[in-house]
Amino acid sequence: MANGLDDVVAAETVLSDVDGAGGHLTIRGHSLTELAGHWRYGQVVRLLFDGFFDELPGDDELEKAIGNARVEIFERLQPMLAELPALDVYSGMRAGIALLPDGESLADALRLIAAPAVLTPALLRLGRGEKPLTPDARADHANDMLRMLSGTPSPALAKALDTYLVTVCDHGLNASTFATRVVTSTQAGLTSAILAGLGALKGPLHGGAPGPVIEMLDAIEASGDAAAWLRNEIARGERIMGFGHRIYRVRDPRADVLKAVVRRLGTRNESGRRLAFAETVEQAALDVLKVAKPQRSIQTNVEFYTALLLEAAGFPKEAFSNVFAAGRVAGWIAHAREQQATGRLIRPQSRYVGPVPDLVA
Numbered sequence: 001m002a003n004g005l006d007d008v009v010a011a012e013t014v015l016s017d018v019d020g021a022g023g024h025l026t027i028r029g030h031s032l033t034e035l036a037g038h039w040r041y042g043q044v045v046r047l048l049f050d051g052f053f054d055e056l057p058g059d060d061e062l063e064k065a066i067g068n069a070r071v072e073i074f075e076r077l078q079p080m081l082a083e084l085p086a087l088d089v090y091s092g093m094r095a096g097i098a099l100l101p102d103g104e105s106l107a108d109a110l111r112l113i114a115a116p117a118v119l120t121p122a123l124l125r126l127g128r129g130e131k132p133l134t135p136d137a138r139a140d141h142a143n144d145m146l147r148m149l150s151g152t153p154s155p156a157l158a159k160a161l162d163t164y165l166v167t168v169c170d171h172g173l174n175a176s177t178f179a180t181r182v183v184t185s186t187q188a189g190l191t192s193a194i195l196a197g198l199g200a201l202k203g204p205l206h207g208g209a210p211g212p213v214i215e216m217l218d219a220i221e222a223s224g225d226a227a228a229w230l231r232n233e234i235a236r237g238e239r240i241m242g243f244g245h246r247i248y249r250v251r252d253p254r255a256d257v258l259k260a261v262v263r264r265l266g267t268r269n270e271s272g273r274r275l276a277f278a279e280t281v282e283q284a285a286l287d288v289l290k291v292a293k294p295q296r297s298i299q300t301n302v303e304f305y306t307a308l309l310l311e312a313a314g315f316p317k318e319a320f321s322n323v324f325a326a327g328r329v330a331g332w333i334a335h336a337r338e339q340q341a342t343g344r345l346i347r348p349q350s351r352y353v354g355p356v357p358d359l360v361a
């Protein structure tokens with residue numbers, strides 16, 4: 001029995017396929033490289049939702065509906081926002097989402113798509129003593145998220161965030177998507193399912209890794225010796241954040257997409273300097289891991305360059321998982337609908353290995 005359900009097939013899906021040996025990600029028949037940088041996030045939401053909601057409008061209409069949902073979320077949750085920043089920004093976002101109706105309609109789904117993009121900048125602004133900015137229903141989703149954080153972004157930055165949201169929109173039966181499907185299988189509503197996904201995404205072995213990647217880069221820069229720092233971490237039994245994956249045995253294809261995005265943001269500015277440094281750390285980490293864990297192929301994962309991209313976009317590291325959630329929520333919703341259509345409760349078995357009662361005749 002595998003404690004981590006390795007290699008267990010627990011769902012059939014038309015949504016995405018992770019080819020761990022080849023290093024390919026397919027999303028509804030499209031390769032990641034076909035979508036990232038070419039399709040807007042709103043278009044990819046439509047691609048994922050297609051067939052899972054009746055009367056799904058076309059791309060433009062759906063993007064408008066997402067814009068309207070951002071405004072609705074803001075108006076609905078703004079009176080409560082001031083109470084939420086006492087929590088960390090991820091828990092604050094989750095608490096805000098928990099206040100949404102637990103329905104199953106397209107309107108419920110679009111509110112859930114909109115919520116992380118609205119709540120994250122609002123909570124960050126409140127946390128630094130600034131007033132939250134009202135969403136602009138007509139703006140592109142990624143552009144508006146950045147605008148609500150710190151004013152109108154450059155087109156390059158808005159494009160970078162849009163590409164990021166597309167890159168992380170879905171990824172097979174990862175831990176958070178599985179959690180979402182388990183909750184949906186009980187016939188709970190979409191909000192309950194998304195809250196389960198958010199809980200699973202938070203941990204550092206899943207979506208919580210990019211914040212620690214920044215801490216690692218800072219610590220390595222201060223130490224002045226990447227290889228020694230990394231060797232010492234492994235000797236202490238620590239994991240190197242941004243490396244390793246349950247499925248990929250080669251480089252995570254999302255890492256390359258995001259690295260190219262960071263490179264396009266400029267090579268002569270702070271993000272270019274950070275990228276050059278990160279590349280040296282990446283090589284050192286791959287070398288150290290090869291020696292320390294020869295039995296396992298441990299390669300760069302999506303979180304390594306996520307950290308650089310979201311840092312360049314102006315998000316503080318404590319909000320990185322929020323932005324991940326803003327992209328992944330589309331995949332969670334589509335998986336929830338797909339699971340619901342099976343009508344089957346997910347209920348595996350455990351093997352009892354505890355003490356047995358004395359059976360006295």
Ligand code: ACO
Pocket residue numbers: 004204205206207209234238239240241242243244245246247293296298301302303
């Ligand atoms: N650093 C050091 N050692 C590692 C790492 C790492 N990043 N990843 C795996 N290993 C080692 C383990 O210590 C273990 O070594 P051992 O056999 O000597 O005990 C061996 O590789 C196998 O580890 P498992 O835990 O069985 O591998 P698994 O496939 O479960 O790990 C995981 C996947 C959890 C992502 C792991 O690689 C890890 O912890 N990485 C760091 C955190 C991270 O980057 N998370 C983001 C993942 S991407 C995502 O979820 C979006």
